[in-house]
Amino acid sequence: MKQSPYLAKAQLEMQPGSISNIGFLGDDKRNLQDILNEDAKTVAHLGVTHAQVADVMEKVMHEGKKAFGNPVLYKDFLQVTVESSRGKMPCPFGHPGMYPKEVVCVTNQKTNESMCWTALSIHMIRQHGFYQGKGSSFRIEPEKVVRVLEIVIDK
Numbered sequence: 761m762k763q764s765p766y767l768a769k770a771q772l773e774m775q776p777g778s779i780s781n782i783g784f785l786g787d788d789k790r791n792l793q794d795i796l797n798e799d800a801k802t803v804a805h806l807g808v809t810h811a812q813v814a815d816v817m818e819k820v821m822h823e824g825k826k827a828f829g830n831p832v833l834y835k836d837f838l839q840v841t842v843e844s845s846r847g848k849m850p851c852p853f854g855h856p857g858m859y860p861k862e863v864v865c866v867t868n869q870k871t872n873e874s875m876c877w878t879a880l881s882i883h884m885i886r887q888h889g890f891y892q893g894k895g896s897s898f899r900i901e902p903e904k905v906v907r908v909l910e911i912v913i914d915k
């Protein structure tokens with residue numbers, strides 16, 4: 761699908777070596793509009809919204825930060841560790857402001873499945889519905905985040 765100049769510019773910023781060394785797209789060759797459309801469809805199918813996913817990720821990160829680098833157990837099944845990292849990154853969609861690079865990693869102890877994200881990942885999901893390109897090291901598969909964090913939305 762054709763995309764707006766706004767998204768085309770954001771996609772340029774997502775290339776390796778622009779905002780971050782590794783970029784945000786992995787080896788995904790689709791244009792940004794198509795990446796956004798497909799993930800939006802998946803998220804809707806899962807019965808959640810971008811904001812609901814982002815809220816849970818933010819809550820988990822917040823709890824993890826309280827432990828200052830030590831692992832902490834969240835809701836009896838999620839082991840959370842926040843690794844501090846210096847530096848900040850801007851949003852590739854051109855928002856003002858900078859996001860800390862610190863990484864939160866979680867393991868669901870019932871299934872042994874793990875995943876990691878940053879504050880910028882949360883922002884991009886909430887504001888842009890962007891889960892990063894396939895093959896990106898910080899790609900958040902919508903199915904996976906809902907499964908690992910056991911995101912259940914009361915209807």
Ligand SMILES: [Zn+2]
Pocket residue numbers: 851852853854855883884887888
């Ligand atoms: Zn943004």
